[in-house]
Amino acid sequence: MTQTHPTFAEKLIAWQKQHGRHNLAWQVSDPYQIWLSEIMLQQTQVVTVSEYFPRFIEKFPTVQDLANAEQDEVLALWQGLGYYSRARNLHFAAQQICHDFGGVFPENRESLQQLKGVGRSTAAAIAAFAFGKRETILDGNVKRILCRIFALDGEGKAFENQLWDFAEILLPENSSEMSAYTQGLMDLGATVCQRKPNCAICPMADICQAKQQDRIAELPRKKSVKVQEMTLYWLILRDKNRIFLQKRPQKGIWAGLYCVPCFENGADFHNYLRDKQMDFDDLHECATISHRLTHRVLEIIPYECDCKNAAFSANFNENDGIWVDLTDLPQYGLPKPLQQYLA
Structure with a gap:
């Protein structure tokens, strides 16, 4: 060399x-x-x-x-x-x-x-x-x-x-x-x-x-990257023209961004619903979203709930997150798949 x-x-x-x-x-x-x-x-x-x-x-x-x-x-x-x-x-x-x-x-x-x-x-x-x-x-x-x-x-x-x-x-x-x-x-x-x-x-x-030397296709040597598959559950709470968002932790996927309540396993999702006195049967399961990160493929399963009852929507207060008017969403950093979903 x-x-x-x-x-x-x-x-x-x-x-x-x-x-x-x-x-x-x-x-x-x-x-x-x-x-x-x-x-x-x-x-x-x-x-x-x-x-x-x-x-x-x-x-x-x-x-x-x-x-x-x-x-x-x-x-x-x-x-x-x-x-x-x-x-x-x-x-x-x-x-x-x-x-x-x-x-x-x-x-x-x-x-x-x-x-x-x-x-x-x-x-x-x-x-x-x-x-x-x-x-x-x-x-x-x-x-x-x-x-x-x-x-x-x-x-x-x-x-x-x-x-x-x-x-x-x-x-x-x-x-x-x-x-x-x-x-x-x-x-x-x-x-x-x-x-x-x-x-x-x-x-x-x-x-x-x-x-x-006819080696263009072979150089540089390609790294093999292991791609991890991951399932996420989204809880999409709507109250008229508002949506409920939580600020993500400073570490991990979408760190520091605003996202709907997001869970990495079904048990945490169901525990959250139970804590909020919600019935899983009242949720509407939407089409699964596939989203590719650098070394991960995310399978996101969104569940929507229309919070028509004002008392019910009050269960989700400033301790959990914030209600954001849909017209104000551009002021918040959102993960790309959520931005596309809400669009």
């Missing part, structure tokens, strides 16, 4: 300047906006982030505005982006920047990695884009690029450490080129060297060893 192609950085920078993406809203020098976009872009496509990013900047134009916001405000604005731990970490990290760094973004990767939710690759991207630091990113797209172009094969932590070392060797000497180089890696992985690559337009086709 010591052999490198001397023109890799030069080829990539030249290609990015001519064919790369240049009109993204977050292609600025402001480290706050760069950080925000990098967190949003984790596990999320550019086209989706392009919708959310302007709304976030309008609502929270500075890191101080974000730090001073309520978590519920942040989660409500994040609704639909998924991976909600990113939003909670974003809010916490904004407070770190204000409290620990005097409201000023740190310029080096090591300090940036102290921020909640910021790993080495994200910290490197911020340092490269905002401050021209010679730091390499190494997300899934970049790993795919390196493994293919240089026919690198392996797995596990030791191999990943080798990839980090190799990626650092490839960095351009001139720090003024770091923005174009880093964006080039992102653009190449997102638009050309995808899972199904478009080798015909790849600037690295002439040096790509996986192409020469």
Whole structure:
């Protein structure tokens, strides 16, 4: 893994300047906006982030505005982006920047990695884009690029450490080129060297060893991910134009969001009904919802109940949750499957 192609950085920078993406809203020098976009872009496509990013900047134009916001405000604005731990970490990290760094973004990767939710690759991207630091990113797209172009094969932590070392060797000497180089890696992985690559337009086709060895489909080696199946029971309580919501715990599925009463097993569901003096036979079972998370497939069984009796609906008070008017739902961060169900 010591052999490198001397023109890799030069080829990539030249290609990015001519064919790369240049009109993204977050292609600025402001480290706050760069950080925000990098967190949003984790596990999320550019086209989706392009919708959310302007709304976030309008609502929270500075890191101080974000730090001073309520978590519920942040989660409500994040609704639909998924991976909600990113939003909670974003809010916490904004407070770190204000409290620990005097409201000023740190310029080096090591300090940036102290921020909640910021790993080495994200910290490197911020340092490269905002401050021209010679730091390499190494997300899934970049790993795919390196493994293919240089026919690198392996797995596990030791191999990943080798990839980090190799990626650092490839960095351009001139720090003024770091923005174009880093964006080039992102653009190449997102638009050309995808899972199904478009080798015909790849600037690295002439040096790509996986192409020469006919190993593109095999590199990088694919991880086997075990998917867990999980059944959830929803209790959907309606009172005219209101619905009953509970704030989820800060850990676990949909942490910190608002959801209808949700149970992971039938026993807890029936105990809750008994506690609220409800009869299971009065509930209407609706069509099961299937929802995929990263490593889980959720089978959600919704049960609806129309709380026509005012005294009955009073059983569900502020100690249990809140009654929310359907027109006010956009103010609350809801899990995506519930948002779709209620729509």
